[in-house]
Amino acid sequence: MMATVSKYQTAKGERYRVRYRTPDGRSTDKRGFQSKDAAEKWANHVEVDMMAGKYVSPAAGMVTVGQLAQEWYDSKIDVKPSSLERYRQTLEQQILPHWENWNVSKLTPAGLQAWINELSRDRAPSTVKKAHHAISMILDVAVRDNRIAANPAAKLNLPRSRHDEPTFLTRDQVFTLAEKAGAGELVVLTLGFTGLRWGEMAALKVRRWDAARRRLTVAESVTEINGTLNWGTPKTHASRTVPVPTWLADRITESVEGKGPDDLLFSTRSGGVLRNKNARRDWFDQAVVDARLPRVTPHDLRHTAASIAISVGANVKAVQRMLGHASAAMTLDLYAGLFEDDLNDVADRIEGPSTASVTALRVVRDA
Structure with missing residues (x-):
């Protein structure tokens, strides 16, 4: 049924209404138009939307x-x-x-x-x-839910993000920080040379450590939310194995002696979960001061692990797998500058043509 336009009286004078049926068969109207032309234009718009399947009930909005x-x-x-x-x-x-x-x-x-x-x-x-x-x-x-025809938040202008440069410690600085960390020494070394997130490190169980292969399996993560510990999968929901340097592997193997397979690999003295806030309060932040380092957080050790891996020749895919990034593009976004240095090093190692090759090229050119 086509929409119809009719006139009615109000205290402020003549107004127009549009009567029509919604796609579900309900009779309704839209009132308050000050001219017949405006009412007819609105009626035509409604009819076009209904024929196109884009009708939105004013009440739904x-x-x-x-x-x-x-x-x-x-x-x-x-x-x-x-x-x-x-x-x-x-x-x-x-x-x-x-x-x-x-x-x-x-x-x-x-x-x-x-x-x-x-x-x-x-x-x-x-x-x-x-x-x-x-x-x-x-x-x-x-x-x-057909409450509005289109999303008005689409294509808005948003502020540009300010990407602060990650803080990278040197290998020696990681060792110094670990030395000053006291009971947190092994935690600092593990974060600084494997790139685990804090929640991934804190959730590790002894059975996730493969001493023979020197691999940590990251399959869980634990996060503190409003004082409550929440256990779940890693950030990308995918488990991964992370290689551990030989010297660090020996330290980890020593640390698990006497523990059961379901005990935490890293824990408080009482065997509880290491909480980031508590660790920073109790030993990490003070260790940074004592080591005379720039202001760093436990998460900066993840960046440090990436920089150390790149400096010894790891390619972007290897770093991606180590860190558990969703894509290599994400790894490059974060550490593009480090890989540029690596590419320069590769370019420097490419040798020029041999004397014989140069002579041959000249002969061909002069022929």
Whole structure:
């Protein structure tokens, strides 16, 4: 049935309404048009959308961002607890304070861009990008559920990320830091020469250590979220084996004597999980000061392990596998400068033509 336009009276004068049937057969109308021409244009637009299967009920778009955000958050059963916690913080700190009571149909690209601009004034680009990513996913749900026709958060201008240069320690600096770390010596050496993430190191069980092959199998990770330990798979969800230098392998083998296969490979004195915050408070940060090093974190030891591996000839695929990156492109994004030095070294080792070759080339050229 075609949409029809009719006139009605209000206290402010004549107005026009459009009566039409929705794709599910319900009769509805849209009121308040100040001219017949405006009502007819809107009616034509609705009819085109219905024929194209793109019709969106005005009532469907009345759901608020807060309501849809909760629905979206509850559906995130495919992410790690740490990622879910970051989503929660982004919702509470950036999105809901501004958009919670807005109907999703009222959001516009211009309004969202103004919000992005405002956030960018006093928040880091990474924080702004996380906020944009989250609200874009929420609005994708609105599009999927036919509440809005298109995602207004698409193609917004976002601040440029500031990529701080990773901090690389030298081999000698890692040994100095380990010496100053006291009970954390073996942890520092392992992080600095294998590139494990803290959560991967802290989750290692004795049975994951293969002394004969000098391999650590990374199959689990543990993360502290609001004081609670959460166990799961590594960041990319894939297990991997990591090679260990011979001298370090001997130290690890000595450290597991008397332990059972399901005991933690690295633990507190009581056998508990090593927590990053506690370790930094108790010994790591002080060890950095005592070793007279630049300000570094345990995660910087992961960068250091990569730089040491590259310096001794590891190629990008080997470093990718060691670190558990999702792709070689990600490894290059982080350590491109180090590989450039490696490529220069390769170029320097390529010999020029022999004297005989040069003579032959001259003969051919002069012929």
